[in-house]
Amino acid sequence: MKKILYSQRLAPYFFIAPFVITLAVFWMLPLGRSVLMSLQEVLYGNATFIGFDNYERLWRDRVFWKALFNSVRYMVFTLVLLIPIPMILAAIVNSKIGNSRVKGLFKASLFVPALTSVVVAGIIFRLMYAESESGLMNQVFGFFSLDPVRWLREDIPGLVALLALAMWRYSGVNMMYFLAGMQSIPTEYYEAASIDGANKFQTFFRITVPNLKPTIVYVTTISVYGGLAMFLESFMLYAGNNSPNNQGLTVVGYLYRQGVQENDLGFASAVGVVLLVVIMAINITNLTLSGTFKKDDAR
Amino acid sequence: MTSILPARRKHVLPRRLFAAVMTGFLVVIALIVLVPLVAIFVGTFQDGNDIIRNGVTTDIDLSSLSFDNYVMLFTDSGMYFRWFINTFVLTVVQVAGTLLVSSFVAYGFAMYNFRGKNAGFVAVLLLMTVPFEMMMLPMYVLVNDMGLADTYIVIVLPFLAAAVTIFFFRQYFLGIPHELLEAGRVDGVTEFGIFFKLVLPVARPAVAAMAILNGMIIWNNFLWPLLVLRSAEKFTLPIGLNTLLTPHANNYELLIIGAFFSLVPVLVLFLLFQRFFVAGMTAGALKG
Numbered sequence: 001m002k003k004i005l006y007s008q009r010l011a012p013y014f015f016i017a018p019f020v021i022t023l024a025v026f027w028m029l030p031l032g033r034s035v036l037m038s039l040q041e042v043l044y045g046n047a048t049f050i051g052f053d054n055y056e057r058l059w060r061d062r063v064f065w066k067a068l069f070n071s072v073r074y075m076v077f078t079l080v081l082l083i084p085i086p087m088i089l090a091a092i093v094n095s096k097i098g099n100s101r102v103k104g105l106f107k108a109s110l111f112v113p114a115l116t117s118v119v120v121a122g123i124i125f126r127l128m129y130a131e132s133e134s135g136l137m138n139q140v141f142g143f144f145s146l147d148p149v150r151w152l153r154e155d156i157p158g159l160v161a162l163l164a165l166a167m168w169r170y171s172g173v174n175m176m177y178f179l180a181g182m183q184s185i186p187t188e189y190y191e192a193a194s195i196d197g198a199n200k201f202q203t204f205f206r207i208t209v210p211n212l213k214p215t216i217v218y219v220t221t222i223s224v225y226g227g228l229a230m231f232l233e234s235f236m237l238y239a240g241n242n243s244p245n246n247q248g249l250t251v252v253g254y255l256y257r258q259g260v261q262e263n264d265l266g267f268a269s270a271v272g273v274v275l276l277v278v279i280m281a282i283n284i285t286n287l288t289l290s291g292t293f294k295k296d297d298a299r
Numbered sequence: 300m301t302s303i304l305p306a307r308r309k310h311v312l313p314r315r316l317f318a319a320v321m322t323g324f325l326v327v328i329a330l331i332v333l334v335p336l337v338a339i340f341v342g343t344f345q346d347g348n349d350i351i352r353n354g355v356t357t358d359i360d361l362s363s364l365s366f367d368n369y370v371m372l373f374t375d376s377g378m379y380f381r382w383f384i385n386t387f388v389l390t391v392v393q394v395a396g397t398l399l400v401s402s403f404v405a406y407g408f409a410m411y412n413f414r415g416k417n418a419g420f421v422a423v424l425l426l427m428t429v430p431f432e433m434m435m436l437p438m439y440v441l442v443n444d445m446g447l448a449d450t451y452i453v454i455v456l457p458f459l460a461a462a463v464t465i466f467f468f469r470q471y472f473l474g475i476p477h478e479l480l481e482a483g484r485v486d487g488v489t490e491f492g493i494f495f496k497l498v499l500p501v502a503r504p505a506v507a508a509m510a511i512l513n514g515m516i517i518w519n520n521f522l523w524p525l526l527v528l529r530s531a532e533k534f535t536l537p538i539g540l541n542t543l544l545t546p547h548a549n550n551y552e553l554l555i556i557g558a559f560f561s562l563v564p565v566l567v568l569f570l571l572f573q574r575f576f577v578a579g580m581t582a583g584a585l586k587g
Contacts, residue, residue: 008411011490015407016419018400019460023422026457027429030437037437092325097318102325108573109329112336114580115565117519119537120558123544124335127342130354136338139357168332173580180581221428229430232522239544252432259436260526268436276433283428 031276038269047266054270064271066246067254073159074250075227078166082223083216086171090178091204107179110172121169122236126152129161129237137161152237155247162248165233174219181215182208221286225279231256251275336562343368343559347551368556378531379557382539386561389535390517393455397513398506400459405468406494410480427462431522439526449529454520464509467582471505472498504578511572512579515565536561 004010038054040047058064089110093103113121128136129151138148151157185208193203209216231252235241238248241257249257251271259268338355344364372379408420438457447453475498483493499506521537528534534542540561543554569576 005489005491008490009413012407012411012413012416014491015411015494016404019404019423019465020419022457022460023426026438026441027426027434030434030441033440034437037440089325089328092321095321097314098322098325099318102322106325106329108569109332111573111577111580112566112569113332115515115519115569115576116336116562117537118521119519119540119544120339120562121335123540123554123558124339124355126544127350127355128335128338130356132353134356134358135354136334136356168335172332176577176581225428225430229432231432236541236544255432255436260439265436265440272433272436276429279428279430279433280425283425287424287428 034269034272037266038273040266042265050266054267055274057267058270058274063246063249064251064254067249067251070246070248071228071230071250071252074162074166074230075224077159077163078170078227079220079223081163081167082170082174083219085167086174087178087209087212087216089171090175090182091208093175094179094182107172107176110175112172113169114173116169118232118236121165122233125161125165125168126237126239129157152248153244155245158237158243158247161237162230162233165237166230174223177215177219178212181212185211217286217289221283224282224286228275228279339555339559339562342555345555347553347555350551350555368552371552372556372560376553376557378534378539379553381532382534382536383560385533386518386535386537387564389451389454390514393458393517394510394513396455396459397461397464397517398509401461401464401509402468402499402502402506403494404460405465406472406498408465409469409472410477410498423462423465427466435522435526438523442527448527449533450527451533454524454527461513463582464513467509467579468502468505470582471502475501504575507572508575508579508582511568511575512582514568515576518561518565 037047039049039051041050041053092098093107116124130136130138131148131150131153132138133142133148135148135151137151141148149157151161189207189211190203193207198206229252231250234243234248234250234253235256241249241253241261243249252275255268255271255275258264258271262268335355341359341364342350342355344366345359345368346363346365349359349363408416408423442448442453445453479497479501480493483497488496519537520535521541524535524538525541528538531539531542536557540554540557543550543557
């Protein structure tokens with residue numbers, strides 16, 4: 001016993017055991033099960049092996065393609081909005097210009113939305129996008145003499161509402177990522193640039209952006225899979241999983257509908273497996289490109 | 300040719316103007332971002348039917364505002380405080396467990412060399428990037444089969460070895476000098492003693508950052524409890540609030556004031572420990 005407690009050879013296995021057990025029981029086992037289920041028809045607890053029928057059904061399923069289209073579209077827009085804008089905000093906050101107290105308050109206010117749960121954020125945004133003329137967003141529209149919009153009943157306004165929610169919740173966090181990245185860029189680079197007479201835009205595009213590459217790769221990675229896996233935001237905005245015309249349905253929403261609401265576990269598993277393959281492919285590519293898999297630096 | 304001095308003077312004014320414009324810009328954005336939070340706060344004084352009918356609006360009859368919702372919350376809010384306490388206890392227990400287990404695992408990865416280490420750590424990294432949404436269905440089936448549905452144990456157990464938390468602790472432990480460990484060994488402390496008595500106390504800032512981050516995530520946790528929990532008296536706050544969000548509900552008062560009060564603990568903690576929130580949230584981006 002004493003030997004075990006003092007053994008430097010055995011100790012690491014004890015330390016990582018909880019991870020290995022969790023990984024095996026709660027992740028690998030269900031994952032294997034899910035792959036198996038995707039090849040079965042599961043009805044009232046009885047599983048029949050049906051080969052690739054679920055995948056074939058998926059291929060022909062128009063609702064699935066709609067959900068996939070929605071998820072990809074949302075993901076692309078969040079990339080377009082939630083990388084450049086927070087980066088510019090971070091650059092402003094990081095610059096020497098302006099009052100540092102105002103900047104501190106700015107950082108804090110932008111960070112606060114990230115603290116709200118999807119439930120609370122969803123409730124507030126549902127109410128802001130109320131259909132009546134008095135709804136806040138329609139009041140803003142009215143101010144510019146535009147007609148009220150039935151926000152959550154039409155496709156594009158619904159997407160705008162979802163993107164606004166995403167912008168609200170994640171701009172501050174992404175800005176913090178970029179700010180942390182910017183603060184690790186050596187100040188000598190900027191001094192050299194100012195001696196060479198570079199203006200602000202040149203400095204931003206020639207020094208800040210290239211040196212932020214690791215942060216950009218990271219934020220892109222989390223945004224890609226966060227966008228593809230989005231579900232709760234639309235679940236909350238549409239108070240459940242049933243948006244008109246499936247305009248707010250995402251891939252995970254479809255998985256939830258088929259698996260939990262309709263109890264069609266085999267088919268839902270096929271949805272899950274497809275999504276997992278897509279996301280793992282993106283992640284592994286990204287982690288490889290960013291060099292995270294390179295030999296470990298531990299001692 | 301003009302001398303240098305006037306040229307500099309010319310430069311001063313636009314610079315100040317630029318600074319003023321930038322400051323104004325930041326203030327305007329911050330105010331826009333705060334609108335939804337102000338809206339929910341104002342909503343706590345409004346009548347539920349008004350909220351359903353008009354949504355969030357600036358068009359409020361000031362004389363209609365009252366403290367009725369507050370009175371209702373503290374006298375006649377059904378299960379609300381039960382949910383609040385459930386969430387609180389669950390959060391404290393889960394945070395403590397996650398910190399303990401995850402730092403334990405991280406220590407193994409950071410301080411030792413052993414066979415299978417790289418494969419193990421790659422598994423941590425991959426797990427970090429698998430969104431839970433993808434795993435929810437098979438995990439849900441597993442939990443049902445094990446007869447553990449509607450229990451707290453299964454809300455906590457799968458996430459004690461949390462990949463992001465492990466990653467963060469490992470980064471921190473890598474910065475701790477090995478001499479500390481050697482000193483412990485010379486003094487006859489066991490390998491586990493070294494971790495608990497020497498390393499963990501040194502890692503206090505990392506523990507604080509991860510406590511805050513995990514606390515916030517667990518307090519707001521929605522999807523997994525939504526799948527697992529069945530009985531209303533076991534609900535957590537987000538699940539309970541969600542049940543109030545039905546299209547024709549008659550308790551929007553409780554929904555709004557309940558949502559607001561679920562925000563309060565997190566907001567207070569944020570105001571007190573801002574720096575740990577930011578450190579925790581941006582942990583993954585700063586890889587070493």
